[in-house]
Amino acid sequence: MHFKAEHNSLAGRVILITGATSGIGRSLALGLAQLGATTLLLGRDVAALETLFDEIKANHYPEPGIVPFDLSHEDPERLDALKQVISERYGALHGLIHNAAILGDRVPFEHYKMTTWAQVFRTNFEAPVAMTQALLPLLQQSSDSALIFTSSSVGHSPRAYWGAYAASKYALEGVATLLSEELENTSDIRVSVVNPGATRTKMRQAAFPSEDPETVKPPEDLVTLYAYLLSPNSNAPRGHRFQSDGHHHPLERRAND
Numbered sequence: 001m002h003f004k005a006e007h008n009s010l011a012g013r014v015i016l017i018t019g020a021t022s023g024i025g026r027s028l029a030l031g032l033a034q035l036g037a038t039t040l041l042l043g044r045d046v047a048a049l050e051t052l053f054d055e056i057k058a059n060h061y062p063e064p065g066i067v068p069f070d071l072s073h074e075d076p077e078r079l080d081a082l083k084q085v086i087s088e089r090y091g092a093l094h095g096l097i098h099n100a101a102i103l104g105d106r107v108p109f110e111h112y113k114m115t116t117w118a119q120v121f122r123t124n125f126e127a128p129v130a131m132t133q134a135l136l137p138l139l140q141q142s143s144d145s146a147l148i149f150t151s152s153s154v155g156h157s158p159r160a161y162w163g164a165y166a167a168s169k170y171a172l173e174g175v176a177t178l179l180s181e182e183l184e185n186t187s188d189i190r191v192s193v194v195n196p197g198a199t200r201t202k203m204r205q206a207a208f209p210s211e212d213p214e215t216v217k218p219p220e221d222l223v224t225l226y227a228y229l230l231s232p233n234s235n236a237p238r239g240h241r242f243q244s245d246g247h248h249h250p251l252e253r254r255a256n257d
């Protein structure tokens with residue numbers, strides 16, 4: 001990836017970020033706004049969304065939108081309303097970043113609580129799938145839009161004891177793969193999967209409590225990669241899975257067997 005995010009390179013782009021209240025989502029919101037994007041900040045913690053809104057405004061970046069939304073609740077009507085509001089207020093959606101997720105437990109499979117399993121799948125898999133379906137028409141209206149699924153190393157190679165988190169990310173990469181194939185000849189949407197890799201956030205700290213946070217990269221380091229995928233006329237290949245250093249390969253498709 002040879003890409004340098006230029007000043008105002010995302011000017012006029014309307015980008016929705018789920019899980020904008022902390023970690024990677026929060027850093028993306030600030031970083032993409034700094035590059036000129038109008039960010040739509042989705043989260044369930046309204047106070048945290050307002051603090052982020054104020055920070056973006058105080059920096060004189062484009063005024064963001066706040067989308068209070070709890071992804072753990074199935075709510076097709078609210079998704080419909082969200083689509084309406086974006087369409088009426090912004091007239092377009094150029095980027096949708098699925099970033100919000102929860103970790104769940106890391107225990108042997110036979111001890112994994114099915115209630116936790118369902119919660120993790122709801123937030124990490126069903127919510128982004130439903131939101132993609134609801135907002136696809138808006139992304140399709142733009143001749144140059146990006147749909148990004150934030151996954152994990154375990155979304156490509158599920159790992160022992162990572163339970164629903166690994167399975168939900170694996171399923172999400174499956175949807176990204178089939179959608180990328182479906183949209184290939186009918187739409188200009190760039191579908192990408194990003195594996196952010198080890199990043200200094202509260203999720204990372206929960207997963208690796210004995211790790212010194214200073215030994216892993218800060219979330220700001222991911223802004224360039226996401227900006228590359230979201231830039232107008234980006235030369236990023238469609239239907240690829242990206243690592244944080246920009247290395248990428250095509251999403252794997254099954255043979256017709």
Ligand SMILES: NC(=O)c1ccc[n+]([C@@H]2O[C@H](COP(=O)([O-])OP(=O)(O)OC[C@H]3O[C@@H](n4cnc5c(N)ncnc54)[C@H](OP(=O)(O)O)[C@@H]3O)[C@@H](O)[C@H]2O)c1
Binds near residue numbers: 020196199
């Ligand atoms: N950090 C890493 O090392 C790493 C590695 C690989 C992949 N990832 C992926 O990167 C993405 C971001 O993770 P992160 O490390 O930044 O984690 P994080 O700091 O825990 O942030 C997760 C975000 O998702 C939000 N969220 C969770 N459940 C939600 C719900 N029901 N409704 C709305 N928002 C909800 C959280 O909101 P609250 O603040 O309200 O909880 C928070 O804003 C995730 O998809 C994760 O799987 C991270």
